[in-house]
Structure formats: C-alpha cells, structure tokens
Amino acid sequence: MKALMLTAALLLTPLASAQSLYDQLGQKQGISAIVEEMLYRVGGDERIVHHFDGVDIMRVHQLITEQVCNVVGGPCEYSGESMRVSHEGMGVTHADFNALVEHLIVAMEKHEVPVAAQNQLLAKLAPMYDDIVE
Template sequence: MMNAIVKLMIGIFVCGFLISCANKQNQPSLYDELGQYEGIDNIVRELIFIIAKDERIKVRYKGVNMQHFKKGLSDYICQVADGPCQYANENMKQVHAGHNYTNTEFNAIVDNLILAMEQRGIPVATQNKLLAKLAPAYKDVVYQ
C-alpha cells in the first residue's frame, strides 16, 4: 500500500513538473514581449524624443551622434532581453567613464525609458522585467 502511495505522489510531482515546464515554454520571451528588435528600436526612438525635451538631461546629449546612440542602445537592450543581438560597443563602464553621471541623471533616464515604454504600449510587467535586467548597469554608469 505504501509503495502505491509513493508511486502516486511521484507521478503527481512529475506531472506537475511537466505542466510547469510546458507553461514556461508557451510564455513569450522578454525580447518577444518588447516587440522584438523593431519594438525595441521604437522604444529607443521614443526615448530619444523624450530626452530631447527633458531639461534635466538634454544637455548631456548635445553633440552626441544620436544614430550611433540609438543603434547601440537598441542592440544593448536586445541583448539584455535575450534577443539575438550582439552588443558590439564598449562595455557600460567604458562607455560612461569620465562622464560622472549623477543619480538624478540616471533616474531621469529610467523615468524617460518608462515613459517611452508606456507610450509604446508595453505592459507594466514587461517594463519591470526589462528594468530588472538593466538595473545592474547602474554601478557602471553613475559617477564613472
């Protein structure tokens, strides 16, 4: 009798595990949730328009090659979101070295990214997934 109960419990566990795995396989990746590369590129384009109007940070982008910035940030987000892209530029620490970005400026960019995602119709849960993946770069951007 005990052997039958153990087998039943193992069977239930295995079924639950398989169902859990199947459900995860049906969930879209963050890359897909963001609209793949086109969606990411649209978010970054929207972000650039927002930055251009933001008195807190727009001066930081004066003279920046915005095409290069847009391509680099789109590729970076694509890679961070587990898309097929390879971010080919320098790492975040090298890119931001010597700029001494402040917490306020970093937070302004995050605010603007959230606004860009909202304007592109990205659900809050997806926004939070992306922000969680981008958050570790904070230490490589601020006061470098």
C-alpha cells in the same frame, strides 16, 4: 474525452501565450522604436540633455537598441563599448539616471509593453547603474 481535451487545452493556454521578454518588447523593431521614443524624450529634458551635446544620437540609438535586444535574450550582438568606458567622466548623477529610466518607462507604456515585462527589463538594466553613475 471531450471534457479531458477541454481541460488539457485550458491548462496549456497560459503556457502557449507566455511570451519571452524579447517578444513582449516587440522584438528588434519594437525595441528600436522604444529606444527612439526614449531618446526623443531625453532630447526634450533640460535636466539631462546637456550630456548629449555633440553626441551622434543615431549611433547611440543603434547601440542601445542592440544592447537591450541582447540583454533580453534577443538575437543581437552588442558592438559598443562597456558601460563603464562609455559613461566615464560624464558625471552622470543618480537623478540623471532616474530621469532616463523615467523616459524609458513612458516609452514602454506608449508601446503597450505589459508592466511585468517593463519591470523585467528594468531589472536587467539595474546592474549597469554602478558603471554609469559616478
């Protein structure tokens, strides 16, 4: 009986520790901190910072946090514009997009998000590429 229970416990362990992507990102608070870190790095990146001249960065922080929280299955509503409308006429290039993603990855690394979870988030953002890049 004891052996059976031990086996059952071992079999159930991976299930019990399987966290949702939202949890692995640290929920709303973790996502907010990751987006803040990403935007801070964008602010120091002369390749792309010009796109943010005159932009209300607190508002963009709030909206990207909501959006990421929403796409990873968290309890958040996204209240901003569509990606197509909000990036229209900005002239974001493939290289600009990659630069921002680079900062997002470093931000996730700093917050110790497991690599598999990092890749899951990137896969959820990838379909937005065509609406953002011109």
